[in-house]
Amino acid sequence: MIVASKKPIEEVIENIKDYDKILLLGCNECVTVCEAGGKKEVGILASTLRMYFLNQGKDMKIDERTLERQCDQEYLDEIRDMADQYDAILSLACGVGVQFTAEQYFSLPVYPGVNTCFLGATEERGLWTERCQACGQCILAYTGGICPVSRCAKRILNGPCGGSSDGKCEISKELACAWQLIVERLKALDRLDDYEKLFPLKDWSSDRAGGPRKVIREDVQQ
């Protein structure tokens, strides 16, 4: 999922302080799982902001709504009838949701309430780590299900570098060497001969480095 973390309250306040009517829009998907922008966080942030502005002598209207997703038009359409009641939307969705909301509500300013960090998973409650960088050419079949593109600091594809030491990456003793993990996994799967195969040059044109990307499926387009 997309992992995000809450923006500092001071930054959010700075962005919305001049408005009188705000819609605080949460998202029921990734940001709910990483406890940054779901219904609960919307409730807490709305309370916090109301209290702050009341303390400044300003009775700001802050309404709360959590949509199933903000990256699909059908869900954003649910607030179509009420959108003109507000001066601005504060969206706690990931960067995708904020932008899509802004596109769908062109004349309303839309502000982000979270910082979108990476594609990752919940290792344990309160700890989310990066697992995928969306390179567009998945090679997990050859690396025992462990990704060297996202978990190797150098994104190298043919084994560890000279900096790998005691299973740790040279950039930090807390960071596991991805290639150490890959070799151990291939050993456990009895597929070490996969490790011996040389990787051809990776086609990086499908990575973000090649520019903004898209996926088209003609078979499902209307």
Place this chain on the structure above:
Amino acid sequence: MEGDCHYNSGNFRARKRVEQAQEILNTIGISGERAQMYNLSSSEGPLFAQIAREMTEKIRKLGPNPIKTALKKAA
């Protein structure tokens, strides 16, 4: 007392939430001391009374809700 919660971990999670609430209140300029957590059991009546007196005293010293004052000023 702390750690004796019938539901084991509930009291630890509650403490973290109270600390969160205190932090939020402090960030927005309302004293976080207005929210406090105490550990005691349902049979400790006198202790409860003492804590209630202590908290009342603390709040009196902190003064009325700053939001009320601010709204009055703006009105």
